[in-house]
Amino acid sequence: MPEPASPKSARGEQTRAAIVTAALELFRERGYEKTTMRAIADSAGVSLGNAYYYVASKEHLIQAFYDRMQVEHEAQAAIVLADETTFLRRLAGVQEAFFDVAAPYHEFAGKFFKNAAEPASPLSPFSPESEPAREASIAIFRQVVVGSDLKAPAAILIELPELLWLMHMGYVLFWVHDTSDGQRRTRLLVQRGGALVDRLVRLTRLPGVRGVAEDVMGLVRTLKA
Amino acid sequence: MPEPASPKSARGEQTRAAIVTAALELFRERGYEKTTMRAIADSAGVSLGNAYYYVASKEHLIQAFYDRMQVEHEAQAAIVLADETTFLRRLAGVQEAFFDVAAPYHEFAGKFFKNAAEPASPLSPFSPESEPAREASIAIFRQVVVGSDLKAPAAILIELPELLWLMHMGYVLFWVHDTSDGQRRTRLLVQRGGALVDRLVRLTRLPGVRGVAEDVMGLVRTLKA
């Protein structure tokens, strides 16, 4: 049992980075399944054994891809959030930014997506291992809400970022299945879905609707616990 | 390229059945991943190569499992639908019936679930290959609606069965991730989610809400096309 996982020295860090970079490049070029660990090791200039010294399995290399996407999304989202003030435009802008960032990897994403879908997998967006990335993503949606002109009951505003993140996961699910060119159907969904959410949230000020909205929030809270 | 997939002779059908039966038994005993194609072939009394003459891949064997579940769900749902008349009770009953049927396979389901999540996979619930099973499932939800006391705009009633099926898929997603004992959190979700849907659909008769509901339906129709 080697189990270093996180390198101890600067040199180790460099080697690890070389392996990850080589992997991501090959994944994008030939796809996940057609990229062998031997090819990754070769391309990184290390032995197969050494590659396994740094990455626990081929699947674990996917986490590196997530991390990169998250960082890029944050950067793009920050631009939108600095410019827009209305809830709708902030929401749509942030969501579109994600699919802008993800677009080059659409085919690749479809191939390895199944690894993220397994509940027990550390790659699942709901896993404990994914918590940092998940929290970072939810934080973006929190900014969408708090920096906006949105008016709604406090109980709803508090739960909303997490709900938007969940919706985002749903969009991603749609996206990986979306074979329309440029994934324009996903764009359509994001645009119209955003307008819908905007209307729905504002509707919660109507007495008849508010009760239902509070039930939704109660249910979400219950299931989170 | 052999590509028989569906056997030509009675003998072939028998061989295929033996393979599928052996596979399902082993899957339930030891789980999907720990069951090798060699073990399946052995257990069915055929050679490995012959097994591959009948099933395109190990993943394809999962379809057989789906089919069995679908048949059992239909049977249980029929009992509920014969007894209940209110929309809420019909919906909740049918959904609970599914998780009753699925319960013994919860662990197994988590293990192979990822195979269903890959968009390109024939095992995806959205794939063309899954259309028969999907339509059969939607048909159950259509019965939930049409045989009930539910009153709502026609445009909504038409789209509702498919939406309920989608919600059902969401529940299944939650279920495979649900580690609470007996998956009681999923039961809770189904119960409270059902009550929520009931209220929401009836709310569509309010003028302010109706517009939003029609937008939702429009969006769904657009994305289906």
Add this chain to the structure above:
DNA sequence: GTCTATAGTGGGATAGAC
């Protein structure tokens, strides 16, 4: 702690003879 080289194992999938 980092890395190489080499030799395996196990299991999904295929080729080609019969």
Add this chain to the structure above:
DNA sequence: GTCTATCCCACTATAGAC
């Protein structure tokens, strides 16, 4: 339609260099 033999590749094991 059925077999045997083989391929391929993720992954492991080990022994040792720096």
